[in-house]
Amino acid sequence: MIVKDAVCPFCGCLCDDIEVEVEGNRVVAVANACELGTTKFMCEERLKGPILRDGDGWKEITYDEAIRYAADTLLSAERPLLYGWSGTHGEAQCVGVHMAELIRGVIDNTSSVCHGPSILAIQEVGHPGCTLGVVKNRADLVIYWGSNPIDAHPRHLSRYTRYADGFFLENAFRDRKVIVVDIRRTQTANIADEFVQIKPGGDYAVLSALRAIVQGKTETIPRTVAGVTREQLVRVANLCKGAKFGAVYFGVGLTMTRGKYKNIRNAIELVSELSRHTKFTISAMRGHYNVYGSNEVNTWMTGYPFGIDFSRGIAFYNPGETTAVDILARKECDAALIVGSDPAAHFPRRCLEHLADIPVIQIDPYPNATTAFCNVQIPVAVTGIDAVGTAYRMDGVPIRTRRVLSTDYPSDEEVLLRMYTLMQGAR
Amino acid sequence: MKVTLAMKPGPRSFIPIEAESIVPKNFLAGTDLAVWRGNRELRLDEVFSVSVEGDADRPEDVEVVLSGDDTFRLKRVGEYMDGGKITVLGDIGMHCGNFMSGGTIEIHGNADGWLGREMTGGTILCRGDVADYCASGYRGGRKGMKGGSVEVFGRAGDFLAESIAGGTVTVHGDAGDMAGAEMHGGTLIVHGDCRRPAANMKTGSCYVYGTAQGMLPTFAKNGTVQHEGRTLIHFTGDIANRGKGNLFVKGYKYLD
Structure with missing residues (x-):
């Protein structure tokens, strides 16, 4: 059987034109997806059932036992941390927020270690963004800044920018200019019309210089800024001002380098400056397939996009204080629930040392680095493969994922709802 | 009036204690105040040994002295403070002196x-x-x-x-x-x-x-x-x- 128009649950592109061939309840072939998406669809290394740490080993337990353990552990905690959420669907994320409020914990998602700074900047100066479709059909200039889509979002270029013909661009490859700004010559830089190589940590200075040049204040700018010549900066500024429609896409190369959200704020203010001359937009290259959804769900339910502390019964938000890395590094939580994420693969050692000291429950289909730190792992269905659910594309468009397999695994939402029901009974 | 708040030694913990109630003017009405450790509300005297010397009619005449090994866990001390003095004989946690409009906070650490x-x-x-x-x-x-x-x-x-x-x-x-x-x-x-x-x-x-x-x-x-x-x-x-x-x-x- 071939399932058409499946949605790829890997990156923020949420490609919705995937064809999945299924035989005997196994995925045997995937068409249209990139290598990353294909690997996720074909992965079969999943846990068979819940496991509980037992001395140096593991023992199998039932879903009921695992869910009871999780509910009891989180209920007894003084400051439980509920982290992850970008690898699951919006319906499960809703239950997570309700749960955090009930047990008065802290709920945070992976954006605190990827595009959280983008959100902080947007809170300061707004977001002149647009959907991917608008860029595909209108943009004659695209800038990738601190982002390498060939490796991280492989179909972004073919579906929306470099190779995607649009309504107003009959030959995108010829008519659309691509500028890449990065600290090293990446694969994406190799297919760009202009490559701007910045010294590490120099993004903010280059953005400030471009803003000044766009305003006509070139004479103040030194001969080189963070390794970029003034001549190249002027050329880039002129390319931007001469475009009919420009789009900036930035990645963690900008959000997670020195200055963090100030880099993004500066990029947004550059786009605002350019919009005095032409039409320009800016958007984030979101990583996990539903990290945007987690921000959406959190915001409509609590007013804040991530790092929400319910300790006092009301939502309090302060990234740097109420975000997972900071809480773990400071040893400020006494239990953790990890959902659809793998912090052990990404967090600093200091955080993992505390994770090893407290009870940890993980809800995830696959064994991963965090498995080594958890007391209980509860395997679930994979959204977009054997569970349906809503995810938000990197441009904020909600897309309903499809089920391509039928398995006995419960979805994240089902497991979390059972846990939440137990907690409600206890409270 | 001098209010001395000495943190009681307890099991080693890093869970922050939100203590926005520690503001000089609040002590004019006594020491029946609350703080929050994580999601648990605690009486002031569950966390501190509290002693009060003298009395006062206005915040400007109140000095609060905080001491102990764990004062770094205290957040929001002196929030909305409008007079008086807070002295911290050690480190202090986040948001000390948020929105303060008057008085003095001195942190020795x-x-x-x-x-x-x-x-x-x-x-x-x-x-x-x-x-x-x-x-x-x-x-x-x-x-x-x-x-x-x-x-x-x-x-x-x-x-x-x-x-x-x-x-x-x-x-x-x-x-x-x-x-x-x-x-x-x-x-x-x-x-x-x-x-x-x-x-x-x-x-x-x-x-x-x-x-x-x-x-x-x-x-x-x-x-x-x-x-x-x-x-x-x-x-x-x-x-x-x-x-x-x-x-x-x-x-x-x-x-x-």
Whole structure:
């Protein structure tokens, strides 16, 4: 059987034109997806059932036992941390927020270690963004800044920018200019019309210089800024001002380098400056397939996009204080629930040392680095493969994922709802 | 009146204690106050040994002294303080002196992040180092500190006096990255070095008596000035933000 128009649950592109061939309840072939998406669809290394740490080993337990353990552990905690959420669907994320409020914990998602700074900047100066479709059909200039889509979002270029013909661009490859700004010559830089190589940590200075040049204040700018010549900066500024429609896409190369959200704020203010001359937009290259959804769900339910502390019964938000890395590094939580994420693969050692000291429950289909730190792992269905659910594309468009397999695994939402029901009974 | 709050020794824990009730004026009505450890509400005397000497009719006559090994766990001490004095005989946690409008807070150790956030008046003295966002604003806020003074005798972290709109911040040691970012009023003085001072500033005055590392390219040089016996280079900017602020530095180095 071939399932058409499946949605790829890997990156923020949420490609919705995937064809999945299924035989005997196994995925045997995937068409249209990139290598990353294909690997996720074909992965079969999943846990068979819940496991509980037992001395140096593991023992199998039932879903009921695992869910009871999780509910009891989180209920007894003084400051439980509920982290992850970008690898699951919006319906499960809703239950997570309700749960955090009930047990008065802290709920945070992976954006605190990827595009959280983008959100902080947007809170300061707004977001002149647009959907991917608008860029595909209108943009004659695209800038990738601190982002390498060939490796991280492989179909972004073919579906929306470099190779995607649009309504107003009959030959995108010829008519659309691509500028890449990065600290090293990446694969994406190799297919760009202009490559701007910045010294590490120099993004903010280059953005400030471009803003000044766009305003006509070139004479103040030194001969080189963070390794970029003034001549190249002027050329880039002129390319931007001469475009009919420009789009900036930035990645963690900008959000997670020195200055963090100030880099993004500066990029947004550059786009605002350019919009005095032409039409320009800016958007984030979101990583996990539903990290945007987690921000959406959190915001409509609590007013804040991530790092929400319910300790006092009301939502309090302060990234740097109420975000997972900071809480773990400071040893400020006494239990953790990890959902659809793998912090052990990404967090600093200091955080993992505390994770090893407290009870940890993980809800995830696959064994991963965090498995080594958890007391209980509860395997679930994979959204977009054997569970349906809503995810938000990197441009904020909600897309309903499809089920391509039928398995006995419960979805994240089902497991979390059972846990939440137990907690409600206890409270 | 002198109120002494000595933290009781207990099992080693790092869960923060939110103690916005520790403000001099609250003790005029007694010590029946509450603090929060994580999601648990506790009476003040469950966390501290409380002793009171003398009495007072107004906040200005109340001094609160905090001591113990774990004072670094206390957050929001002195929030909305409008008079009196708080002395911390050790380190203090985040958000000490949030929104304070009067009185004095003296910290003998180090202060964690957001010391004096959005304060409008009063004085904060920190004998040790301060972490990030000292005298800054809140996330997404347009104004940080609007009045009063903060003096730090050690070093400061990143985003010192971010969005400062009034008052004076003085750091006797070095400061971190982005000191005075989005500044639009007030005065910031860093006796040591710092990185990328006054980024995106609109107005206000920023003095760096050491070297401004990673100096931003969008400040226009205006010669030198004499300032308290020092010769400083005068810049105006941030021109990227159409700013007309004043940045004075002893030395500077571009990331070229």
